Amino acid sequence: MKKLKKTYFLFIVAISSLLINTSCNSNDDNDTVPLADTFYIKFKANDVQQNFTDLAIINSLSKAIVGNDENQTKTVVITVPLNVTAGTYTITDEPSNVNSYGILYSSDSESISTINATGTLVITEVNDNKIKGTFNFTAENAESGPSTITVVEGEFNVEN
Known part of the structure; x- marks a missing residue:
């Protein structure tokens, strides 16, 4: 099961890196933020x-919802159902369940790849333009770094 979760995570990371590199590098000269x-x-x-x-x-x-640091050595992936709504949800480690709420975090420089995450994801706002919320979780590390990863004060505001 751990291998399946890691394979799923690596697939998401690979696809997101490809999409980020090809779609987020445009530089418009207009006055948008x-x-x-x-x-x-x-x-x-x-x-x-x-x-x-x-x-x-x-x-x-x-x-x-995928985020990378500026050096592309750290990645976070927040998974939610397609029709996400505001509310408080339990983070589960069920990547094959499309209706679950999950978070994965990895850091090449720290030898971190989280598995078995448990915690809370709060969706505070959902509209046509953005999804906003908070999260906290604890997870096991599947790599050689620290054995437990504790994530607190998590916030996100992403384009929907």
């Missing part, structure tokens, strides 16, 4: 602040 100033995912992982502004939304069987 840059994506980095409006949309974000941020949190503290084991007391270290993480800020992600390189974002992508992947709509497939479920919605994957």
